[in-house]
Amino acid sequence: MAKKVCDILNESLYGTSEDFEDFRSALVANCVFNGFLCYTNIFFNIITIHATRKTALLPKPLRTLLLSLAATDVGVGLLVQPLYISTLVSRLKQKRIDCIYDKGLSVVINFFCISSFLNVVAISVDRFLAVHLHLRYQERVTHKRVIAAVISIWLVSVIISSNVFWDPLFIILLVIGLMIITVCLILVVIVYWRIYIVLKRHKNQMEELQIQEVQQGVQNGDLSNFLKLRKSALGTFYVCVVFLICYLPSCILSFLFLARLLTVMVENFCDVLNKSFYGNSADVEDFRPVLVANCVFNSFLSYTNIFLNIITIHVLRKTTLLPKPLRTLLLSLAASDVSVGLLVQPLYISTLVSRLKQKRIDCIYYKGLFAVVSFFCTSSLLNVVTTSVDRFLAVHLHLRYQQLVTHKRVIAAVISIWLFSAIISSNIFWDPFLISSEVIELVIMTVCFILIIIVDWRIYIVLKRHKIQMEGLQIQEAQQ
Numbered sequence: 001m002a003k004k005v006c007d008i009l010n011e012s013l014y015g016t017s018e019d020f021e022d023f024r025s026a027l028v029a030n031c032v033f034n035g036f037l038c039y040t041n042i043f044f045n046i047i048t049i050h051a052t053r054k055t056a057l058l059p060k061p062l063r064t065l066l067l068s069l070a071a072t073d074v075g076v077g078l079l080v081q082p083l084y085i086s087t088l089v090s091r092l093k094q095k096r097i098d099c100i101y102d103k104g105l106s107v108v109i110n111f112f113c114i115s116s117f118l119n120v121v122a123i124s125v126d127r128f129l130a131v132h133l134h135l136r137y138q139e140r141v142t143h144k145r146v147i148a149a150v151i152s153i154w155l156v157s158v159i160i161s162s163n164v165f166w167d168p169l170f171i172i173l174l175v176i177g178l179m180i181i182t183v184c185l186i187l188v189v190i191v192y193w194r195i196y197i198v199l200k201r202h203k204n205q206m207e208e209l210q211i212q213e214v215q216q217g218v219q220n221g222d223l224s225n226f227l228k229l230r231k232s233a234l235g236t237f238y239v240c241v242v243f244l245i246c247y248l249p250s251c252i253l254s255f256l257f258l259a260r261l262l263t264v265m266v267e268n269f270c271d272v273l274n275k276s277f278y279g280n281s282a283d284v285e286d287f288r289p290v291l292v293a294n295c296v297f298n299s300f301l302s303y304t305n306i307f308l309n310i311i312t313i314h315v316l317r318k319t320t321l322l323p324k325p326l327r328t329l330l331l332s333l334a335a336s337d338v339s340v341g342l343l344v345q346p347l348y349i350s351t352l353v354s355r356l357k358q359k360r361i362d363c364i365y366y367k368g369l370f371a372v373v374s375f376f377c378t379s380s381l382l383n384v385v386t387t388s389v390d391r392f393l394a395v396h397l398h399l400r401y402q403q404l405v406t407h408k409r410v411i412a413a414v415i416s417i418w419l420f421s422a423i424i425s426s427n428i429f430w431d432p433f434l435i436s437s438e439v440i441e442l443v444i445m446t447v448c449f450i451l452i453i454i455v456d457w458r459i460y461i462v463l464k465r466h467k468i469q470m471e472g473l474q475i476q477e478a479q480q
Helices: 002-014 017-022 024-054 060-092 099-140 143-165 171-216 222-278 281-286 288-318 324-356 363-404 407-429 435-479
Strands: none
Touching (some): 060 099, 099 143, 143 171, 288 324, 324 363
């Protein structure tokens, strides 16, 4: 399997031998161009770091962000481009690229490129805040907060780039990368549109002030400050335009790579899934009694699940004793559990029966089954967590509960739960081998269980404190 994965990666990322023969001249030119950019990148960014460290004209937050950006760009010149050139040279020599080397290259490239891109976005946001907040900028954007933001950028880059170790075909990595680039580009466009609006308004105000100064013979220092901010914002804008131009081909190629990768590996998809999740024919024969018992047990649970949850829904709709927010959450939980009994368990039973009959499971059927199971199970678990949090807020907030936990907010939370479950379950369509799906499900379950334990522990503490207070009041009443 590992060999097939490597072959798929090599063909999808670098093409076949015929592709390299057809584009040999372009690849040689690419190596030369990257070799030239490598030296200029290192040289100019080291000069930038030296100049930024020495200058006292720039504010500390902006200086920190520029140093972080220059450091990532030096990393690109020192590591990313030389490794990329060596990879192209290996392919030109018809050498097979090792999987470990390819993973390491992917980690390094994604780490520095993502951190570089996020640093550019952070600088854009910083310039927007400087123009928008004006006199409040130094109070809100402190040096410590900017350092925390820079550390967060580097940590996020590490987490995303390390995705390659549990997503061997890089599908989730590509999707996350494309999503980050899209969101960041939209954010940059919005930020610079807002900067343009603010600068235009300030320009009109400054023109009016200039007229007044000429008439009154008074000079104002706000004009020089405004011109400095405008120059800084325009400089950052030009940098972002260059980044947009450079990242656009990468986005297009990433989409093409994803399409090609899915096309290459679809042939082996069903066999891998069937063997991984249900075993081979020998495994089915060995565990036949267990599988039959599983079918019978799930059939029994399916009927009881539907029956009891329908009764629960009917009782909840009729009762007026429960507050509206809690009733809405319980109805959502019961609806998800009814769906588990109506859809998930029957589909699961039919899958087990097909395996017992040695039938091959169709890919489309399996994808649908996984999506349905993931959707309703995730929504059910999240509804349980939300109900626990609601009970904690009711105990903790006490008199403020009705004011803060309104019916509209709970409805919004329930809709968010179902939408989030739909997004998570649709992961099957862009992660065919379900590697990232399983990891995401495990992370969600772990976080939910930890949250439930913390919430229930807090409820226990609050109830214990309230009980002690009530006992104290009862003693005082008895004495009086």
